[in-house]
Amino acid sequence: xxxxxxxxxxxxxxxxxxxxxxxxxxxxxxxxxxxxxxxxxxxxxxxxxxxxxxxxxxxxxxxxxxxxxxxxxxxxxxxxxxxxxxxxxxxxxxxxxxxxxx
Amino acid sequence: xxxxxxxxxxxxxxxxxxxxxxxxxxxxxxxxxxxxxxxxxxxxxxxxxxxxxxxxxxxxxxxxxxxxxxxxxxxxxxxxxxxxxxxxxxxxxxxxxxxxxxxxxxxxxxxxxxxxxxxxxxxxxxxxxxxxxxxxxxxxxxxxxxxxxxxxxxxxxxxxxxxxxxxxxxxxxxxxxxxxxxxxxxxxxxxxxxxxxxxxxxxxxxxxxxxxxxxxxxxxxxxxxxxx
Numbered sequence: 001x002x003x004x005x006x007x008x009x010x011x012x013x014x015x016x017x018x019x020x021x022x023x024x025x026x027x028x029x030x031x032x033x034x035x036x037x038x039x040x041x042x043x044x045x046x047x048x049x050x051x052x053x054x055x056x057x058x059x060x061x062x063x064x065x066x067x068x069x070x071x072x073x074x075x076x077x078x079x080x081x082x083x084x085x086x087x088x089x090x091x092x093x094x095x096x097x098x099x100x101x102x
Numbered sequence: 103x104x105x106x107x108x109x110x111x112x113x114x115x116x117x118x119x120x121x122x123x124x125x126x127x128x129x130x131x132x133x134x135x136x137x138x139x140x141x142x143x144x145x146x147x148x149x150x151x152x153x154x155x156x157x158x159x160x161x162x163x164x165x166x167x168x169x170x171x172x173x174x175x176x177x178x179x180x181x182x183x184x185x186x187x188x189x190x191x192x193x194x195x196x197x198x199x200x201x202x203x204x205x206x207x208x209x210x211x212x213x214x215x216x217x218x219x220x221x222x223x224x225x226x227x228x229x230x231x232x233x234x235x236x237x238x239x240x241x242x243x244x245x246x247x248x249x250x251x252x253x254x255x256x257x258x259x260x261x262x263x264x265x266x267x268x269x270x271x272x273x274x275x276x277x278x279x280x281x282x283x284x285x286x287x288x289x290x291x292x293x294x295x296x297x298x299x300x301x302x303x304x305x306x307x308x309x310x311x312x313x314x315x316x317x318x319x320x321x322x323x324x325x326x327x328x329x330x
Contacts, residue, residue, distance in 0.1 A: 014127070036287070075280075
């Protein structure tokens with residue numbers, strides 16, 4: 001099986017309302033992605049959110065390289081999560097985790 | 103310079119909220135319909151605020167009258183796409199900066215003839231992203247259909263496209279890095295989408311500045327010396 005190329009994206013989730021945890025954020029991105037691109041795309045995306053700081057709203061999104069642009073478009077269209085209004089901002093993308101901190 | 107060319111600030115006492123959000127999102131400026139005193143204002147934080155005029159009203163005569171009145175007072179002049187007569191007339195008038203999609207019905211999308219005229223005049227097509235944020239599912243697919251067709255028509259005619267938030271609340275504004283990903287949903291490739299966010303607004307603003315100068319008559323024709 002061909003090894004999947006991954007991408008890492010440093011992001012900032014701006015919010016207007018109560019805190020949002022990583023599970024809520026991850027579910028919201030998956031739901032938006034599912035609505036726009038369908039079940040197969042969600043399955044192939046291998047979305048994972050790590051190092052998420054609930055207070056700051058910053059974290060690192062990991063996914064399959066081919067799904068990256070579609071995932072970020074889906075995240076950009078999210079307006080609210082559990083009643084909290086949000087605005088998703090991708091900050092930097094890299095092929096390695098180390099590349100994000102350089 | 104990433105600039106949002108359409109932010110709907112409801113009143114001047116909310117301006118600071120929008121300016122703060124724009125700064126956090128990485129925007130260098132935005133255009134609003136609020137009366138700011140001059141077409142271009144710079145805040146203490148370095149944010150560029152632009153006066154925008156949306157030409158409303160039905161019929162060609164009404165549009166012509168308003169256009170003559172607002173051009174020198176506004177940094178951005180937008181004409182909503184309406185019937186073909188008004189749209190084609192606006193597409194040929196160099197005082198206009200943007201042709202904006204405001205209604206999602208078949209009659210109000212951009213036609214090939216309008217796009218060709220606008221491309222020659224240097225007028226860009228404005229796509230508001232607010233309707234994409236306000237809808238979901240089948241309703242959003244209808245918005246996407248209109249937008250994708252409009253982008254394809256404009257692009258094939260050589261007309262510039264610009265993506266604006268049309269945000270009525272600060273949290274509805276989107277970062278430039280988020281907006282160009284939305285552009286990909288509208289059928290643009292990566293390079294084109296990035297250009298619509300990072301370069302096209304700049305081009306529109308520099309062209310608009312020339313249009314506002316008292317020496318400018320029409321693109322290519324300027325008064326360089328008046329006879330005494």
